[in-house]
Amino acid sequence: MKEDILSEVLRSVSLSGAVFFDVAASSPWVAEAPAAASLLPLVMPNAQHLIEYHVITSGFAWATLIDSPEAPVRLAPGSVIMFPQGDLHTLSSRPQMRAEPNVGLFAQPAELSPPFYIEQFGGGPEQTRLICGFLGCDLLPFNPVIQALPRMVHIPDGYTAGDGWLSSLIQAIMTESRRQRVGVDSVLARLSELLFIEVVRSHMESLPDAATGWLAALADPLVGRIIRLLHEHPQRAWTLDTLAREAAVSRTVLVSRFTDRVGVAPMTYLCHWRMQVAAGKLTRGAASIARIASDVGYESEAAFSRAFKRSTGLAPGAWRSRRMAEGA
Known part of the structure; x- marks a missing residue:
């Protein structure tokens, strides 16, 4: 995996x-x-x-x-x-x-x-x-x-x-x-x-067993499972409670272990990955921004657009235009 x-x-x-x-x-x-x-x-x-x-x-x-x-x-x-x-x-x-x-x-x-x-x-x-x-x-x-x-x-x-x-x-x-x-x-x-x-x-x-960072985290049974879940289903309405239930650990253990291994909290990681998935959809397809927002777990286009601009410095439409102009 x-x-x-x-x-x-x-x-x-x-x-x-x-x-x-x-x-x-x-x-x-x-x-x-x-x-x-x-x-x-x-x-x-x-x-x-x-x-x-x-x-x-x-x-x-x-x-x-x-x-x-x-x-x-x-x-x-x-x-x-x-x-x-x-x-x-x-x-x-x-x-x-x-x-x-x-x-x-x-x-x-x-x-x-x-x-x-x-x-x-x-x-x-x-x-x-x-x-x-x-x-x-x-x-x-x-x-x-x-x-x-x-x-x-x-x-x-x-x-x-x-x-x-x-x-x-x-x-x-x-x-x-x-x-x-x-x-x-x-x-x-x-x-x-x-x-x-x-x-x-x-x-x-x-990498030694005690190594930290994203690559090392993939080998961690708990953290690796959470990363797989977030990658496989970025559109789900994840919360710390649902992630903790999937991992069969407490919220405290989940956040502590994930943050120690990856360097960011689980929900922050989810936001980062959603933006990466969305960037790919914006670059390589013609789906509407509203559809892409829904595909990556946002109920409103406005909330998605704000999150995307915080992550990239560009609104989704501007990102798509720039990438198309670059020949991406």
């Missing part, structure tokens, strides 16, 4: 992927990635948020999160490093190296299509090959996956993790990025999305 809810949320936030760079480097080398927000207009102009990721296909590298107390991470062949919040970071042949971000690399001629091949030869004997890509998604009204992920997610053994599925994805991305067959852009986009899902699942499986 954990993966079912995860899949539902990822569909609702319009996850989309792309591979942009195939990099060959020899030491000493360093590349500083700009903050993802500055790259949105160049990489995925229709996305609200940009996630950067890198796959080390041969050799070694170091990843450093800029302006963070976290220690640099050594990346071995098969490693996947992902920056869900889109933070400024560097990849280099030695830790703590810095360089000026080169935004111009992303302004490629319109007649060319990714992945773009880049060489960084420092003249040293140590050689590294890596693939760099992006994933776009929505942040508003509600994206619990991005909120729950740390600033840097490292999967150190991608070639051997689990049952080999991550390894197969990495190999497929490597093959597609270098063969340049017809349809390569679409294939790489889908592979990037699958890579993200597998990284998230691997991260979930590595």
Whole structure:
């Protein structure tokens, strides 16, 4: 059931992927990635948020999160490093190296299509090959996956993790990025999305039992059940009493356990999820606002509109118009 809810949320936030760079480097080398927000207009102009990721296909590298107390991470062949919040970071042949971000690399001629091949030869004997890509998604009204992920997610053994599925994805991305067959852009986009899902699942499986956050909450028998109920039936007239009865616990236990695990109270979470469901309906369909309000549990269009504007800063009609104009 954990993966079912995860899949539902990822569909609702319009996850989309792309591979942009195939990099060959020899030491000493360093590349500083700009903050993802500055790259949105160049990489995925229709996305609200940009996630950067890198796959080390041969050799070694170091990843450093800029302006963070976290220690640099050594990346071995098969490693996947992902920056869900889109933070400024560097990849280099030695830790703590810095360089000026080169935004111009992303302004490629319109007649060319990714992945773009880049060489960084420092003249040293140590050689590294890596693939760099992006994933776009929505942040508003509600994206619990991005909120729950740390600033840097490292999967150190991608070639051997689990049952080999991550390894197969990495190999497929490597093959597609270098063969340049017809349809390569679409294939790489889908592979990037699958890579993200597998990284998230691997991260979930590595969380300690005492971990908090939305991803950890899915594994909690009580909290996970409540989240499933709210996702399956957002239109129901839920109250703390009805949720507590479904969970066979007191209201006090329910609120305490849910808030500790997820970070917000159950009814606040329900409101967030209702707004996300409504945003999808507004973006992808022609249903009236009154119908959408009813579908997500509001008795009046006015109450729904007020809640939606509090969540997104836009009235439902304005949200729909903007998303249609963006080509969503």
